[in-house]
Structures are given as C-alpha cells and as structure tokens.
Amino acid sequence: MNVKNTGGGTAEDVTIELMPEYPFTLDSSSNARQNKGCIGTDSSALYEYRLFVAADAKPGTHEITIRYQDDEGTTWSEKDFEIKVGTDTLDSRGTLKLEAIKTDPEVLIPGDDGTVTITLTNTASQYSVTINGKDYDTNAQLKEVELMGSDAIVVTTGSYRNMGVLGPEDSIEISYNVRVSDDAADGTEHLNLALTGSSHTYNAKWNIPIRVESSGIKIIPSKPLKLACDGDKIEFDVANTHSSTFTSVSIEPRAEGITFTPAEYFIGTMEPDELFTIEFDCEVTGNSSDDAELHLYAEYRNGNNQHERVINNRVIEIEPVVPEGNSSTVMIGAALLLVVVVGTGIHYRKRRKN
Incomplete structure (x- = not known):
C-alpha cells in the first residue's frame, strides 16, 4: 500500500x-x-x-x-x-514487454490534449516451454492495463479490462487520452502504466515519460521596420522553437494606419527549428509623420490543439518624404541666399578699397 x-x-x-x-x-x-x-x-x-x-x-x-x-x-x-x-488465473509463462511509447503530439504544450499510445509485446518465441518437467503455454494474459497520471497531467481514459491473451511475439497497441494542466512546468512528466497479468508474478509497472514545453512560434524582423510614407515592404523571419511539428501556421500583422498585403501569410507546416522568411507589402493610409505600433498574431496547431501568440513590442518607423512643391521653393531660397552673399562680398571689398 x-x-x-x-x-x-x-x-x-x-x-x-x-x-x-x-x-x-x-x-x-x-x-x-x-x-x-x-x-x-x-x-x-x-x-x-x-x-x-x-x-x-x-x-x-x-x-x-x-x-x-x-x-x-x-x-x-x-x-x-x-x-x-477469482479462479480464472491462467497457468501461463508468457512475459509482456513495453515495446514502444508514442505521444501525439510528440511534445505537449501546457493546456494541450494529447494521446499516448503504448505497445506491449509478448517476448516468448515459442508456443510452449518445459519447466521442471512440466509443460506450460507461453500466452500472456492482460487482465487490466491502466495509465495513471501525475500532478501536471490527467489521464482522461479509464483502464482497459479483460483484454484477453497475447500469443508468442504478438503485440497490442493501447491508447490513452491525456490533458496537460495550464500551469505545467517545462520538462518531463512521468506517468505510471500498471499491468495486471495472469498472476502476481506477471504483474508489471512501467514509467511513461511525457515531455512538456511552453515554447512556440518566434517572429523576428529580418530588416529594420522602416517605411516611406508612400509605402514599402517589411520582412520577418518566423521560427518554430518547439520540439514538435506545428501545422496550419499563419502570421497576421496589424497596425493602425497601415494596410498589409497579404493581410495574413499562411506558412503551413513547420518542423522543429525550421525557419521561414515572409514579406508584406505595406501602404501607409494614416498620418505619415507618426510611427505605428505593430501587433503580430501567430496562429498554429500542435496536434489537434489550436494556439495563438501575440507580439506587441514592435514599432514601425515611418520616414517622411519631402513634398514635390517644396523642392522648387528650396532651390529659389538657395539662389536668393547666393545673391545676398555675393552682394555682401562686393560691398565689403569696396569699403576696403576706399
């Protein structure tokens, strides 16, 4: 106990x-x-x-x-x-081995639902074995198989009971649904798989490691966030910093007074540590002299779990452009200044000569 x-x-x-x-x-x-x-x-x-x-x-x-x-x-x-x-205990000598553990998605994010699939294999290689002159079959009985959760992971699937027997070298896959708590810490959670076999001798317990990571999509400007008032392009590097493959990845920029084309950039599938460079055409529709706060919305799926991340600490610098009418005014001003300077020089030389 x-x-x-x-x-x-x-x-x-x-x-x-x-x-x-x-x-x-x-x-x-x-x-x-x-x-x-x-x-x-x-x-x-x-x-x-x-x-x-x-x-x-x-x-x-x-x-x-x-x-x-x-x-x-x-x-x-x-x-x-x-x-x-009970009296249904089998006098068998088959031994079960934990052959494989598969988690979908491979690495969970806090708040995720996932599936853990366990593969059990009967390690016997022949149908009978003789021990102390007595013959025994090598079937392995599965009376009950239960996956027990941890403090951070809840198993939402009950135990499997009376699953029959496995013959020599036979395997069976058993799946459990799990849910990660929202405040789960990064690291490895350990669940317990308990098997009730044909007798106490053939009961077993295994440790089932489940990885949890809170990392996700990272967005980095690949060049300075500057726009001319008549529009330009902005460019970002998008990286998957998680250890699982993400699907349906999309990036949507939003800024007051700026129209982006495309309105949302769909990337699709991103492997771990994969990086994409994306580009948006920008049209400045607001006050051209004001910088604009940029909000980046990243949406992606980890398995069947939808996630969204918002990055708010970016500013687009809008560079003012001198209007066309001002250029001639500047040239006239420069010419008048030259006349004044030249006239002053002649007057000064005349005074020295006198």
Whole structure:
C-alpha cells in the first residue's frame, strides 16, 4: 500500500493497521500493524503485507479494511478497499514487454490534449516451454492495463479490462487520452502504466515519460521596420522553437494606419527549428509623420490543439518624404541666399578699397 500525506504539515507518527476478514488472512497477526514514523507533506511511504486467500473463497470482489492514525494517541480512521478474487488465473509463462511509447503530439504544450499510445509485446518465441518437467503455454494474459497520471497531467481514459491473451511475439497497441494542466512546468512528466497479468508474478509497472514545453512560434524582423510614407515592404523571419511539428501556421500583422498585403501569410507546416522568411507589402493610409505600433498574431496547431501568440513590442518607423512643391521653393531660397552673399562680398571689398 502506498500512503501519501496530502495535508499541509508533517504527519509525525504514522501507523497503518490491516484488518483482514474472511476470505483473507495475514501470515501473522503480529504483522498487522506497521509504523513508518513521520511522513512529510506530499511525501509517501510504502507498506507491504503478505496476504492469504482461503481455498474456498468465492470468486468476485471482496473488501478489506485498513485503519490508520497520524500520531500516537489520536483517533483511528478507517478505509475499505476492494480486492478481486477469482479462479480464472491462467497457468501461463508468457512475459509482456513495453515495446514502444508514442505521444501525439510528440511534445505537449501546457493546456494541450494529447494521446499516448503504448505497445506491449509478448517476448516468448515459442508456443510452449518445459519447466521442471512440466509443460506450460507461453500466452500472456492482460487482465487490466491502466495509465495513471501525475500532478501536471490527467489521464482522461479509464483502464482497459479483460483484454484477453497475447500469443508468442504478438503485440497490442493501447491508447490513452491525456490533458496537460495550464500551469505545467517545462520538462518531463512521468506517468505510471500498471499491468495486471495472469498472476502476481506477471504483474508489471512501467514509467511513461511525457515531455512538456511552453515554447512556440518566434517572429523576428529580418530588416529594420522602416517605411516611406508612400509605402514599402517589411520582412520577418518566423521560427518554430518547439520540439514538435506545428501545422496550419499563419502570421497576421496589424497596425493602425497601415494596410498589409497579404493581410495574413499562411506558412503551413513547420518542423522543429525550421525557419521561414515572409514579406508584406505595406501602404501607409494614416498620418505619415507618426510611427505605428505593430501587433503580430501567430496562429498554429500542435496536434489537434489550436494556439495563438501575440507580439506587441514592435514599432514601425515611418520616414517622411519631402513634398514635390517644396523642392522648387528650396532651390529659389538657395539662389536668393547666393545673391545676398555675393552682394555682401562686393560691398565689403569696396569699403576696403576706399
């Protein structure tokens, strides 16, 4: 039994007592009570008992009572657990191996839904085996297969029961739907896959690693964000910084007083670390003397999960252009200035000569 402290403080002196009734008995009544001492917050302790089942026990589900106290002298609490008893145990010698783990999408983003597919294989290579002069078949029974979640990942698919047997070298794929919490941290979450086989000897547990990353699409200007007031082009590098392949990637720029063509740039599929360079034609329709705040909207899919990212910390600098009418005025002004300068020089020389 795994006992976990889910309270807000340390349980100082934890004692567990198994209280079996027919059809269950302990190997010794003196082993019924076990003390593991203190258990810290969110910590666990493992308690093991050797339990026997009466030979005339009826097949079906039976209950066993466990009581516990978190400190000596405090009130005992009780909880009942179900234990299955049956006569359908197969005397087989097939052994199951965890052959493969596949996650779709390969790396999940916080808030994502995904699918974990497990492949189990019977490692036997022949249909029977002789042990101590007795022949056994090498089928492997699957009574129950369950995937258990973690603090950051919830498994939304229940356990699979009574799945039959696998012959030598046969395989089976089992899929579970999972959901990542919105506040999951980057890293690897570890789920537990529990197999109930033909007997306790053939039960198994495996660790199922699931990767979580919050990174996504990154957009970088590939040249300065400057526009003439009569329009120009802007260019961006778009990179997939996530470890999964993204699909349906599109970029939409928005800025007040500027019209972009195309209005939205569709990239499509982007592999991890892949980079695309995209370009927009720009027409300035607002006040040409004002810079414009640029908002970039990136949409993409990770598996079946739709994501959107908004980048707001960009500014487009709009360079003013001198109007055509001002050029002649400037030239006339320059000519008048030249006349004034020349006239002043002649007058100055005349005064020196006099």
